[in-house]
Amino acid sequence: MISTYALPLRRALNTSLDYLERHDDAPVSPTVTRAELWERLARPLTDAGVDPETVIAQLATDVDGGLVRSGGGRFFAWVIGGAVPAALAADWLTSVWDQNAGLYACSPAASVVEEVAGLWLKELLGLPASAGFALVTGCQMAHFTCLAAARNHLLAARGWDVERKGLMGAPAIRLLTNDQYHGTLPRAIRHLGLGTDCIVPVASDEVGRLTASALDDALRTASDVPTIVHLQAGDLNTGIFEEFGTLIPIAHEYGAWVHVDGAFGQWAAASPKYRHLLTGVERADSWATDGHKWLNVPYDCGYAFVAHPEAQRAAMSHRASYLTHADEARDQMEWTPEFSRRARAFATYAAIRQLGRTGITELVERCCGHARDLATHIGALPGAELLWEPIINQGLVRFPAEGAGATSADHDRRTDAVIAAVTAAGDAFFSGTSWRGMRCMRISVSNWLTSGADVDRAVEAVRRCLERTADHPA
Ligand SMILES: Cc1ncc(COP(=O)(O)O)c(C=O)c1O
Structure with a gap:
């Protein structure tokens, strides 16, 4: 019975470590289309079933490129956190214990x-x-x-x-x-x-x-x-x-x-x-x-x-x-x-134990600092405008369209186009929002993994997109 579990679980462990170790270099955004995912994942429903290790191996291959690396340090959209290691491991055990x-x-x-x-x-x-x-x-x-x-x-x-x-x-x-x-x-x-x-x-x-x-x-x-x-x-x-x-x-x-x-x-x-x-x-x-x-x-x-x-x-x-x-x-x-x-308390218990009071304080303050840096540095780029400097971990910037006659609809379109271009490039992931009647790029930092290097890379990614798209105002 144990070996029945061992093979798929070992496969899951190896797949997990491979996945986590690639947070720094893999694109944050999905790289495959919905049609490709359908083609891979809509396998025939079998009568006899499939052996568990194959199920896990194929699942991992089939979803590759279809996951958003929101658990990594270069994801700044919505408000989505990652998983500290003790919480992630406790979450696995929660499934193993299956209480x-x-x-x-x-x-x-x-x-x-x-x-x-x-x-x-x-x-x-x-x-x-x-x-x-x-x-x-x-x-x-x-x-x-x-x-x-x-x-x-x-x-x-x-x-x-x-x-x-x-x-x-x-x-x-x-x-x-x-x-x-x-x-x-x-x-x-x-x-x-x-x-x-x-x-x-x-x-x-x-x-x-x-x-x-x-x-x-x-x-x-x-x-x-x-x-x-x-x-x-x-x-x-x-x-x-x-x-x-x-x-x-x-x-x-x-x-x-x-x-x-x-x-x-x-x-x-x-x-x-x-x-x-x-x-x-x-x-x-x-x-x-x-x-x-x-x-x-x-x-x-x-x-x-x-x-x-x-x-x-x-x-x-x-x-x-x-x-x-x-x-x-x-x-x-x-x-x-x-x-x-x-039994979702196991993961919460483990996260608090790992971080301790000081670790949680540092996590909060670090994210706020990164959000401020992201918003002010992106906001200072040519073609960008800082709309809201974070008081905690949320900031807003936008990308006004060029030209004296540009309307607010042009600014909105340009902002959405830049967000889409940054996301498609895969170095950083941001989302849009409407605020005070304007389309904006939202900057949100709540991941324990986000580092100063991630922030620099994200700012550079936005700068490159702004330059690349400058001749083609949206
Ligand atoms: C202010 C606020 N309230 C509520 C929610 C909803 O949280 P959840 O997705 O955990 O239900 C969010 C999600 O981003 C939020 O930002």
Whole structure:
């Protein structure tokens, strides 16, 4: 039996090491077309199956060139982290051990590791030790978990048991927010049956933060309506943080629930240099963040924290006579939206153990430094313009079209064309976004592997593309 595993696992190990060792020289971008991938991967579905080592060997060959090297140091698109070695190895073991981390009875070790990881995360992120938590697939499900708790709490305060009665006939909940929220917020709202019409945009200042007076006005209007206030710790384009110290007490004055999206920005708490951006955030009611972004835990790994554990538990809890429940220990399904689930705490535990407090601080500060260098150096190139110098790890540049008569549509086209050209060249990978009505190239750094040399190479790649395409304005 062991040898049945040995061959495919050894093959997977060798393939993994080959793959990881090529991060420095291989193109970051895919090099094959969808049609080529189809041709390779759409093999006949066999009756007899294929021996496992061949399956792994062919899978590795067939996907070659079709993977994005987002785990390497030259990937700056969206917000995608890599995987520190201990987390990656623990993630493998998670598959080997194949625990169902829904109940303590299914895996005492997975349950205890999750409790320990939860405590460490709260300490690192500057959140109350008493908060409930859940390890979920990503920030999307962290929003869902947190807002399910909010829904429970706000409606219970109005005598409505939403877990039993549902939403039909319940007092309508509204959600106040600035208009820069990430798309996972309305998705969570949809999953929860609240409907996106419940989102009420509130005026923000010139950098997109809710203003205290606008929030106060919005809360005073219909002050009896159950209300969630959504605040951002790290806007997806600019990394801007809201004024938590001012806004949270105002929201609480009106009995609102404050939910914070800190998908990556919450990790600023791990750095003495950046922690001030989060002042007062610990007074919120729930927080959503990720492990697969800045902590460099492999996908998929997000974290939900709830200041009112009883509301989280009421929203998630499940008991059944055929299950073995543990009153003294953590039955994860009491806190998470999933029932059966991957023991994803092992990888988080391993990442935190490998990096330690100082390693996480350095990771955060190093990424911020690289993001600043990338944005300012690219922004200073002929044919480029710096739009947003990073305050943490997110920056924006654009590439205006040449010529006195160039319109904003020309600038947008040119910017998208340069991003596409850089990506196609394969030395660095960036993504685009729209900000203040302009197309921009987004610069985002959250990978532990990114080095000064990667930054220089990426700047040089953009310079070459700008030069090459200068005669052909998009
Ligand atoms: C600010 C913000 N919130 C939420 C998310 C969603 O995170 P996930 O993809 O882990 O669900 C992202 C993803 O980039 C984000 O940047």
